[in-house]
Amino acid sequence: MENIAILGSTGSIGCNALQVIKLHKEKYKVFALTANENIDLLAQQCVEFEPHFAIALNQEANQKLKKNLLALNSKTIVLEGDESLDWIASHKDTNTVISAIVGAAGLKPTMAAANSGKKILLANKETLVMAGELFVKAVNHSKATLIPIDSEHNAILQVLPQNKKMNYKSNGIRKILLTASGGPFRTFSKEELLLVTPKEALRHPNWVMGKKITIDSATMMNKGLEIIEAFWLFDIPASDIEVIIHPQSIIHSLVEYIDGSTLAQLGNPDMRTPIAYALSHPERIESGVLGLDLIKTKKLDFEAPDLNKFPCLGLAYKALDMGHNAPTVLNAANEVAVDAFLNESIRFNQIAELIEFCMDTIKSEPLVSIDTVLDVDKKTRYLALSWIDSHKLSA
Known part of the structure; x- marks a missing residue:
C-alpha cells in the first residue's frame, strides 16, 4: 500500500488525483490532504478518504476545518503551523507526495519531499522555475523519484x-x-x-x-x-x-x-x-x-506561436539565457502581475511589461540556497507591487 500526501487537494490536480486513487484503493492510501481555504471541499475529502492528517494553510479556515471534522466524527488529525506542510511531505510514512499547490507556496514542502527521498509527482511548476538547480540537486542527492504530472512533460x-x-x-x-x-x-x-x-x-x-x-x-x-x-x-x-x-x-x-x-x-x-x-x-x-x-x-492543426502578441513566451527563454535568479524573478513578477490583472489593477498587456521590468531591474546573482531563492522572490514581489502602484489602469 502506497501512502500518498496531496499538497493542494482541493484544486484541479488534487481533485483529479483523488478520482484516480478512488479507482485503486487496493494500491493507494491517502495519508494527508492539504488546501488553502476551501474548507467545505477539504472536509468532504477527509470524510471520504480518511487521511491521517489534514491542514488548511489559512489559519481561520483551519480552525473551521477542525470544528467541521469534529462534528462529522472524523478521525483525521488537523495540523497547525507554517511548517506542517514540510512535516507532512517528509513524514516517514509518506511514500508519495503529489505537489499540486499553485505558486511559490509549494516550493518549501516540495523541497522537503526531495530532501527526504520521496516519490514526487510534480504539478507545482514554480519549484523547478524558482529553484531548478537546487531542486534537481536535492532529488539526485537523496535518490528521490521525480515524475512530472503536467500533461506536456508527462507526455514526453x-x-x-x-x-x-x-x-x-x-x-x-x-x-x-x-x-x-x-x-x-x-x-x-x-x-x-x-x-x-x-x-x-x-x-x-x-x-x-x-x-x-x-x-x-x-x-x-x-x-x-x-x-x-x-x-x-x-x-x-x-x-x-x-x-x-x-x-x-x-x-x-x-x-x-x-x-x-x-x-x-x-x-x-x-x-x-x-x-x-x-x-x-x-x-x-x-x-x-x-x-x-x-x-x-477529424483533424489536428499546428501553427507557430506569435512572440509579438505573446511576449511572455519569449521572456521565459530570456530568463533561461540570463540564468542565476532570472527565472525566480520571472515567476514572482508573473504571480503578482496575474493577481493584479484579475483584480483589474493592470491590463492584460501590462503583465509582460511588468515581468520584463523586474527581470531587467533585479540584480543577477546565483541561487546558493532556498533562503536566497525566497529572498529574491520577496524582493521581486515588492518591486512588482511598486510598479503596479505607478501604472494602475494605464494604457
Whole structure:
C-alpha cells in the first residue's frame, strides 16, 4: 500500500488525483490532504478518504476545518503551523507526495519531499522555475523519484525509452516539442489584446483549471514556465525546446529523435491520464478516461506561436539565457502581475511589461540556497507591487 500526501487537494490536480486513487484503493492510501481555504471541499475529502492528517494553510479556515471534522466524527488529525506542510511531505510514512499547490507556496514542502527521498509527482511548476538547480540537486542527492504530472512533460516521459535516464543525452533526442492550445486569445490581434478582460481570459477553450494557471495559459506564460521545467527535467538546452500551437490539445507533446522519428503522446484533454501514469510509472493503470476517438477528432492543426502578441513566451527563454535568479524573478513578477490583472489593477498587456521590468531591474546573482531563492522572490514581489502602484489602469 502506497501512502500518498496531496499538497493542494482541493484544486484541479488534487481533485483529479483523488478520482484516480478512488479507482485503486487496493494500491493507494491517502495519508494527508492539504488546501488553502476551501474548507467545505477539504472536509468532504477527509470524510471520504480518511487521511491521517489534514491542514488548511489559512489559519481561520483551519480552525473551521477542525470544528467541521469534529462534528462529522472524523478521525483525521488537523495540523497547525507554517511548517506542517514540510512535516507532512517528509513524514516517514509518506511514500508519495503529489505537489499540486499553485505558486511559490509549494516550493518549501516540495523541497522537503526531495530532501527526504520521496516519490514526487510534480504539478507545482514554480519549484523547478524558482529553484531548478537546487531542486534537481536535492532529488539526485537523496535518490528521490521525480515524475512530472503536467500533461506536456508527462507526455514526453511517456515517449522516452523507459530503461534509460530521463534526459536527452542518453536517449538520442534532437529536440522536444511542447504543444500549446494557444489559449482563448489565439486568434486575437495585438490591438484586441489590449482590451481583454479577466472574465474573457478565464474562458479556456479546452481545459478546466484554476484561475492563475488559466491566465498563464492566456498569456502563454504557462508554456514559458513549462520550457523552464523541461530544461531541468530532461537536461536539455533551451535551444532544443520548441513550442508549437495545437488548438485541439490532443497531442500533448512530441519528441524528435536523431534518426528523424518523431513520437507523440495523444489523448483526450483530461488530467487524470497523466496523473494515473505518474502514480503507476512505468506501468499503466485505469484512469477513468475514455480512449481517443480519432474519427471524431477529424483533424489536428499546428501553427507557430506569435512572440509579438505573446511576449511572455519569449521572456521565459530570456530568463533561461540570463540564468542565476532570472527565472525566480520571472515567476514572482508573473504571480503578482496575474493577481493584479484579475483584480483589474493592470491590463492584460501590462503583465509582460511588468515581468520584463523586474527581470531587467533585479540584480543577477546565483541561487546558493532556498533562503536566497525566497529572498529574491520577496524582493521581486515588492518591486512588482511598486510598479503596479505607478501604472494602475494605464494604457
